[in-house]
Amino acid sequence: xxxxxxxxxxxxxxxxxxxxxxxxxxxxxxxxxxxxxxxxxxxxxxxxxxxxxxxxxxxxxxxxxxxxxxxxxxxxxxxxxxxxxxxxxxxxxxxxxxxxxxxxxxxxxxxxxxxxxxxxxxxxxxxxxxxxxxxxxxxxxxxxxxxxxxxxxxxxxxxxxxxxxxxxxxxxxxxxxxxxxxxxxxxxxxxxxxxxxxxxxxxxxxxxxxxxxxxxxxxxxxxxxxxxxxxxxxxxxxxxxxxxxxxxxxxxxxxxxxxxxxxxxxxxxxxxx
Amino acid sequence: xxxxxxxxxxxxxxxxxxxxxxxxxxxxxxxxxxxxxxxxxxxxxxxxxxxxxxxxxxxxxxxxxxxxxxxxxxxxxxxxxxxxxxxxxxxxxxxxxxxxxxxxxxxxxxxxxxxxxxxxxxxxxxxxxxxxxxxxxxxxxxxxxxxxxxxxxxxxxxxxxxxxxxxxxxxxxxxxxxxxxxxxxxxxxxxxxxxxxxxxxxxxxxxxxxxxxxxxxxxxxxxxxxxxxxxxxxxxxxxxxxxxxxxxxxxxxxxxxxxxxxxxxxxxxxxxx
Amino acid sequence: xxxxxxxxxxxxxxxxxxxxxxxxxxxxxxxxxxxxxxxxxxxxxxxxxxxxxxxxxxxxxxxxxxxxxxxxxxxxxxxxxxxxxxxxxxxxxxxxxxxxxxxxxxxxxxxxxxxxxxxxxxxxxxxxxxxxxxxxxxxxxxxxxxxxxxxxxxxxxxxxxxxxxxxxxxxxxxxxxxxxxxxxxxxxxxxxxxxxxxxxxxxxxxxxxxxxxxxxxxxxxxxxxxxxxxxxxxxxxxxxxxxxxxxxxxxxxxxxxxxxxxxxxxxxxxxxx
Numbered sequence: 082x083x084x085x086x087x088x089x090x091x092x093x094x095x096x097x098x099x100x101x102x103x104x105x106x107x108x109x110x111x112x113x114x115x116x117x118x119x120x121x122x123x124x125x126x127x128x129x130x131x132x133x134x135x136x137x138x139x140x141x142x143x144x145x146x147x148x149x150x151x152x153x154x155x156x157x158x159x160x161x162x163x164x165x166x167x168x169x170x171x172x173x174x175x176x177x178x179x180x181x182x183x184x185x186x187x188x189x190x191x192x193x194x195x196x197x198x199x200x201x202x203x204x205x206x207x208x209x210x211x212x213x214x215x216x217x218x219x220x221x222x223x224x225x226x227x228x229x230x231x232x233x234x235x236x237x238x239x240x241x242x243x244x245x246x247x248x249x250x251x252x253x254x255x256x257x258x259x260x261x262x263x264x265x266x267x268x269x270x271x272x273x274x275x276x277x278x279x280x281x282x283x284x285x286x287x288x289x290x291x292x293x294x295x296x297x298x299x300x301x302x303x304x305x306x307x308x309x310x311x312x313x314x315x316x317x318x319x320x321x322x323x324x325x326x327x328x329x330x331x332x333x334x335x336x337x338x339x340x341x342x343x344x345x346x347x348x349x350x351x352x353x354x
Numbered sequence: 355x356x357x358x359x360x361x362x363x364x365x366x367x368x369x370x371x372x373x374x375x376x377x378x379x380x381x382x383x384x385x386x387x388x389x390x391x392x393x394x395x396x397x398x399x400x401x402x403x404x405x406x407x408x409x410x411x412x413x414x415x416x417x418x419x420x421x422x423x424x425x426x427x428x429x430x431x432x433x434x435x436x437x438x439x440x441x442x443x444x445x446x447x448x449x450x451x452x453x454x455x456x457x458x459x460x461x462x463x464x465x466x467x468x469x470x471x472x473x474x475x476x477x478x479x480x481x482x483x484x485x486x487x488x489x490x491x492x493x494x495x496x497x498x499x500x501x502x503x504x505x506x507x508x509x510x511x512x513x514x515x516x517x518x519x520x521x522x523x524x525x526x527x528x529x530x531x532x533x534x535x536x537x538x539x540x541x542x543x544x545x546x547x548x549x550x551x552x553x554x555x556x557x558x559x560x561x562x563x564x565x566x567x568x569x570x571x572x573x574x575x576x577x578x579x580x581x582x583x584x585x586x587x588x589x590x591x592x593x594x595x596x597x598x599x600x601x602x603x604x605x606x607x608x609x610x611x612x613x614x615x616x617x618x619x620x621x622x623x624x625x626x627x
Numbered sequence: 628x629x630x631x632x633x634x635x636x637x638x639x640x641x642x643x644x645x646x647x648x649x650x651x652x653x654x655x656x657x658x659x660x661x662x663x664x665x666x667x668x669x670x671x672x673x674x675x676x677x678x679x680x681x682x683x684x685x686x687x688x689x690x691x692x693x694x695x696x697x698x699x700x701x702x703x704x705x706x707x708x709x710x711x712x713x714x715x716x717x718x719x720x721x722x723x724x725x726x727x728x729x730x731x732x733x734x735x736x737x738x739x740x741x742x743x744x745x746x747x748x749x750x751x752x753x754x755x756x757x758x759x760x761x762x763x764x765x766x767x768x769x770x771x772x773x774x775x776x777x778x779x780x781x782x783x784x785x786x787x788x789x790x791x792x793x794x795x796x797x798x799x800x801x802x803x804x805x806x807x808x809x810x811x812x813x814x815x816x817x818x819x820x821x822x823x824x825x826x827x828x829x830x831x832x833x834x835x836x837x838x839x840x841x842x843x844x845x846x847x848x849x850x851x852x853x854x855x856x857x858x859x860x861x862x863x864x865x866x867x868x869x870x871x872x873x874x875x876x877x878x879x880x881x882x883x884x885x886x887x888x889x890x891x892x893x894x895x896x897x898x899x900x
Contacts, residue, residue: 111657115595118546125454135455149673182685184678185678320665321876333593383654384656384820391820399654400728405731412728603867
């Protein structure tokens with residue numbers, strides 16, 4: 082994928098203003114809604130089983146985020162997910178905290194099993210917890226060095242049969258065949274809550290304009306990381322409060338030319354170790 | 355209504371610090387609480403049926419916002435709404451997403467039917483969905499040009515027997531007899547989430563000091579729009595992150611003299627087409 | 628306690644990055660998560676009874692905040708609280724709105740009765756509502772002058788057998804024997820929502836590194852107030868939007884040297900009036 086392709090996805094998101102339906106956690110709902118608006122998408126949040134399927138039918142993509150899951154919300158996730166598949170819109174699953182409790186790990190696995198998830202987006206620990214990578218591959222350090230992120234993404238995509246994005250200091254996106262590393266981003270992203278969740282939502286926006294999941298997700302993460310770089314450029318170490326404000330500003334202002342200049346990703350060879 | 359009257363409402367809100375009880379959505383709760391504090395009101399949020407009536411009895415106004423509704427929350431809305439009517443405090447209904455799903459449209463209609471709602475505040479699409487204006491008046495463009503906002507508000511107030519505020523590029527407030535257009539505001543308001551929800555909450559604050567619903571609501575929207583103009587003046591196109599911060603600053607600092615200088619509203623003749 | 632001790636707690640929090648499990652309200656969840664990250668702790672939020680005990684077992688401290696309580700969440704509070712006691716981690720209870728409705732007052736009392744709460748952190752009105760101080764001591768003004776905050780904290784600690792922090796213009800922390808007043812802070816803290824809630828969460832962070840509850844809580848409030856002073860120094864009366872941003876920045880940047888210079892607390896004599 083060339084930067085031109087990534088830039089064209091951004092431009093299409095801004096032109097089409099896709100409606101992104103988020104069943105998400107109460108911690109990041111506001112930040113994610115503002116982030117989606119800044120990117121050029123339209124966010125909607127709704128949790129009730131009474132309307133989950135209807136809302137999915139009205140949307141252009143669905144984001145399922147288990148950050149503050151409870152049984153009724155999970156019921157809505159299944160209902161919305163089934164409607165999304167019938168309509169043929171992308172589904173992004175963000176397994177927040179998978180591995181921290183059995184309820185989270187099991188729910189993430191059931192959603193992956195029962196629904197036609199388009200992209201799984203998590204950090205190294207969450208994705209490894211879902212696939213059981215920790216026990217299978219003890220030599221792998223899941224704390225996130227560059228090679229391992231790609232290994233985790235590729236392994237998870239193989240095991241799950243679903244494209245996977247693993248974010249961290251270096252992001253990786255893989256469908257088991259094609260794997261990209263994205264080097265854009267900034268360490269301040271770890272100092273505010275919800276940057277991972279918003280990455281999932283931005284990826285969902287890009288998947289509304291790209292049929293190639295790995296390309297669409299990698300482009301989204303490259304754009305998102307570019308915005309974070311720009312944000313900290315303006316924030317200039319004032320702190321996480323200012324960084325959060327500047328991240329929303331940057332998501333609004335980073336254009337296709339900025340993206341073409343700053344995008345830093347590369348395709349990595351298939352790992353056959 | 356003269357600017358002097360609007361300014362006096364603002365001054366009274368700041369003096370009395372009314373307690374505004376919000377049953378609202380999880381996306382905007384923080385922003386709305388901070389917005390109400392900035393205006394000079396005291397916010398309280400509570401969702402449980404176990405305390406909804408008690409909280410309404412303690413409050414000076416009630417805001418019902420269906421942005422992330424679920425059955426238990428709706429039960430609380432009815433309980434709080436009945437207590438509010440018994441106490442005689444204003445009720446503002448914000449029908450977020452009415453028209454998007456039957457659950458939302460029907461819930462908004464039931465709340466309007468069963469409770470003594472003081473003011474319905476929504477955008478053109480939401481209000482039209484509730485009244486069924488789309489099917490009745492096909493010639494009306496509900497996307498919000500100036501004349502139509504007033505037409506929609508006046509029509510809805512007639513049909514529902516309730517004063518209605520329709521916000522958009524130009525706001526309109528009507529009780530079916532008296533209709534005002536409010537020209538204050540800024541397009542950046544559409545780039546952050548919750549500006550409509552906060553408009554409803556600010557209107558509730560003003561209705562605690564004004565028995566004239568149309569005047570109180572129009573004054574609130576004029577004040578709110580004035581704050582948005584000032585906010586973008588300071589934000590100077592830095593982006594939606596900065597605009598959100600500056601909007602809270604402006605709601606805190608805009609005073610009665612600022613309001614008298616900037617208020618841009620006019621009464622419109624009754625539409626008899 | 629000397630400033631050196633307070634500064635050492637801050638340093639240890641930043642080194643150990645304790646995991647703070649918050650069962651909290653939907654209004655402040657985002658702000659509290661960002662505040663904890665800024666301090667150097669790791670926040671996690673989870674409400675479901677299905678995982679509350681598991682999450683408490685994974686955590687270093689537990690914060691129970693009843694700001695938007697509902698029965699299922701209260702069930703989770705009890706489950707998490709019991710697990711926390713078994714594991715031996717500190718529990719901070721924030722009785723938001725106690726006194727406003729019987730449901731809140733009673734829930735706060737039951738949590739205090741059934742769980743081994745390490746610290747109760749509220750404002751003068753909330754703490755007095757729980758202990759029934761208003762009826763017992765009619766001469767006491769609970770609106771918060773300096774002496775009374777200490778009186779309220781000391782009285783509550785005596786009655787409840789639990790250390791208590793009462794925040795306000797002057798904070799007070801007492802276990803019934805030892806009482807400290809903390810004079811750090813800024814009046815702008817009352818102009819944004821969630822500053823009290825975040826004070827509870829910051830206190831929980833400090834209690835993970837201090838076995839002396841009164842010292843740990845007083846150090847946390849001194850640090851928090853110092854950050855607020857610095858924040859308004861930078862915000863320079865721009866308003867509550869900017870103050871909120873600068874408070875997160877200050878929580879991130881205030882170091883042990885800053886704290887040693889600015890800490891303004893004193894031990895007060897036991898009140899035997």
